[in-house]
Amino acid sequence: xxxxxxxxxxxxxxxxxxxxxxxxxxxxxxxxxxxxxxxxxxxxxxxxxxxxxxxxxxxxxxxxxxxxxxxxxxxxxxxxxxxxxxxxxxxxxxxxxxxxxxxxxxxxxxxxxxxxxxxxxxxxxxxxxxxxxxxxxxxxxxxxxxxxxxxxxxxxxxxxxxxxxxxxxxxxxxxxxxxxxxxxxxxxxxxxxxxxxxxxxxxxxxxxxxxxxxxxxxxxxxxxxxxxxxxxxxxxxxxxxxxxxxxxxxxxxxxxxxxxxxxxxxxxxxxxxxxxxxxxxxxxxxxxxxxxxxxxxxxxxxxxxxxxxxxxxxxxxxxxxxxxxxxxxxxxxxxxxxxxxxxxxxxxxxxxxxxx
Numbered sequence: 001x002x003x004x005x006x007x008x009x010x011x012x013x014x015x016x017x018x019x020x021x022x023x024x025x026x027x028x029x030x031x032x033x034x035x036x037x038x039x040x041x042x043x044x045x046x047x048x049x050x051x052x053x054x055x056x057x058x059x060x061x062x063x064x065x066x067x068x069x070x071x072x073x074x075x076x077x078x079x080x081x082x083x084x085x086x087x088x089x090x091x092x093x094x095x096x097x098x099x100x101x102x103x104x105x106x107x108x109x110x111x112x113x114x115x116x117x118x119x120x121x122x123x124x125x126x127x128x129x130x131x132x133x134x135x136x137x138x139x140x141x142x143x144x145x146x147x148x149x150x151x152x153x154x155x156x157x158x159x160x161x162x163x164x165x166x167x168x169x170x171x172x173x174x175x176x177x178x179x180x181x182x183x184x185x186x187x188x189x190x191x192x193x194x195x196x197x198x199x200x201x202x203x204x205x206x207x208x209x210x211x212x213x214x215x216x217x218x219x220x221x222x223x224x225x226x227x228x229x230x231x232x233x234x235x236x237x238x239x240x241x242x243x244x245x246x247x248x249x250x251x252x253x254x255x256x257x258x259x260x261x262x263x264x265x266x267x268x269x270x271x272x273x274x275x276x277x278x279x280x281x282x283x284x285x286x287x288x289x290x291x292x293x294x295x296x297x298x299x300x301x302x303x304x305x306x307x308x309x310x311x312x313x314x315x316x317x318x319x320x321x322x323x324x325x326x327x328x329x330x331x332x333x334x335x336x337x338x339x340x341x342x343x344x345x346x347x348x349x350x351x352x353x354x355x356x
Contacts, residue, residue: 001183004151004180006154009152009181009183010155010172011040013159014044014078015043017163018044018048021076023076024076024077024078025051025070026077028079029063038118039177064094068111078114078116079113083117083118083130084131084133094140094143098113098167099142099167112162112166113168114158114168114170116170119171119172119210120174120261121309126300132262132263135262143167145169146168146171146238147171147209147210150213152183160189160190160191173261175211175348193237194245195234197232197245199220203231204253205246206230207259209260211261212291212310213234217232222312222333222337228319231249233245233246238268238271243279250283254284257290264290265295269292
């Protein structure tokens with residue numbers, strides 16, 4: 001199977017969706033610009049014209065309202081916000097209009113709208129340009145919230161999102177755009193309500209989403225030498241959350257760690273742990289663990305980001321601790337892995353690009 005980057009997979013999903021359905025349009029600040037939203041909208045203006053690929057002024061609330069109106073009139077807009085932070089300016093439209101419309105009108109009308117939001121750290125972007133607010137949208141009834149981690153899932157889940165008759169929040173971590181993986185050329189969809197078993201294991205269940213799935217894979221790889229078998233589950237969708245797949249795994253392993261790019265309090269990791277404790281408590285051999293951001297705003301300082309953002313090293317350290325590995329051995333493994341990183345902590349590691 002051919003290889004595409006995450007960026008190319010998203011671009012192809014939009015292209016094929018627009019080709020199959022003339023009601024699909026792409027709207028957003030900078031959509032037709034040369035950089036083309038990290039390359040994800042490249043070539044679409046030339047192919048489909050300015051009536052279906054539209055730039056917009058810096059007015060997020062009005063822009064989102066216009067897209068909701070277009071969706072109600074029969075179109076299927078893909079709205080792009082270059083940062084999830086900017087969506088807070090349109091939060092009223094998303095939470096009070098798009099999410100509620102189907103319920104307010106007893107299912108007589110729906111809002112088939114996809115809102116792409118980009119999260120993640122990088123290059124000193126700081127507190128107002130690098131937040132991970134997926135839990136905020138997951139809390140709102142009426143919204144689906146998906147966070148694909150691989151190019152295959154990015155294409156399939158975006159196509160499924162465009163075909164869905166109600167609003168879908170489609171979240172991309174910017175560090176995923178350059179990873180590569182196998183992606184079919186055909187038009188296909190991936191379910192928006194099913195987690196993915198990435199790696200089978202018997203010792204511990206690691207549940208992740210978005211970029212943390214990549215970090216989870218790295219942790220599982222280095223732990224093979226310690227004969228620790230990690231079962232890695234990529235949630236893919238945090239709303240609806242596939243708790244059945246997670247609980248089935250925990251019943252087998254008896255241990256649970258959840259890794260998320262967001263904050264801990266009231267977050268995705270907390271919700272997964274709560275669901276497991278409610279439905280599979282008797283199978284747990286030890287207390288679950290959440291690996292998340294601390295509950296403070298993100299920093300522009302490279303030195304602070306080294307402490308602020310968890311990586312595969314923190315995941316591996318938590319797994320080793322949960323498996324009761326000797327402390328001196330844990331410290332040695334952590335020291336060795338930290339010594340391998342030679343670039344700033346807010347720059348993606350170029351050595352880890354897939355396939356996955």
